[in-house]
Amino acid sequence: MSDLLERLRDRGWRLTAQRRVVAEVLNGEHVHLTADEVHARAGRLLPEISRATVYNTLGELVALGEVIEVTTDGRAKRYDPNARKAHHHLVCTRCLTIRDVPAGAGDGTLPEDDRFGFAISGVEITYRGLCPDCQSGA
Amino acid sequence: MSDLLERLRDRGWRLTAQRRVVAEVLNGEHVHLTADEVHARAGRLLPEISRATVYNTLGELVALGEVIEVTTDGRAKRYDPNARKAHHHLVCTRCLTIRDVPAGAGDGTLPEDDRFGFAISGVEITYRGLCPDCQSGA
DNA sequence: TTTACTGCAAACCGTTTGCAGTTCC
């Protein structure tokens, strides 16, 4: 995570308290927060951080490829800091929880005949189903 | 397509001019219109159709499983009438065109070990890349 | 000191909603 801050500084970023806090909040595995959740958690560490700054920072992190934007439903985008290893998502159809699943070997290979001339640069796979808690009626 | 209208009537739908027109607009392969586009096209056939009715109708068609809601970007949802055969999507990263690709045999099989206890009910695969036109700079 | 960044507030876009009026069956 401090890696992230270093990388950002190397790219000419000013390391402001706000950016530090956003980076902090996005630290971890299986983190898929909405911008609003990031704002709420960042606000616990730095009370006066504004929504606009959170949106700016998230947008910049996405542009730099440090964070992945995930839209598994029509609602708010979620921000996934696990950009360094290829993975897909498992989404609970009931509680909307998201889990990362490692990318498999055969993923993202579309037969030549089905490519319609597209030059494919990436694949996203979203598995949908009930998570263990929702299966047991929790 | 008239099949669709029959199916809807069988389910107790009132066949209003508005619904007929929305069904008409959604007819075809590789159709991935936004609600607004549906509204615009429907408006050419039935000038006074309202946005609310288009949204209502689209929502109902989705609930009935006749149309699939596709969110390939964070912007507007797109409505895909090709709900009868399983397929995935090829999305141009530049012009955002969408093409359907047939679902392959091995799609949607996630190794038991990677399921985290989820009961998987469906998979969506989105391939991203440049479409032929955008590759040639068109 | 300079210029990137922040916070505010207003605007924005896609979508949903409440309700009065209309129309299908």
Next chain:
DNA sequence: GGAACTGCAAACGGTTTGCAGTAAA
């Protein structure tokens, strides 16, 4: 005739933007 549907307009949630002020380098 009655319930289902439509259209309007207002409200909504998530996101973006313009701009004056602040702070990192």
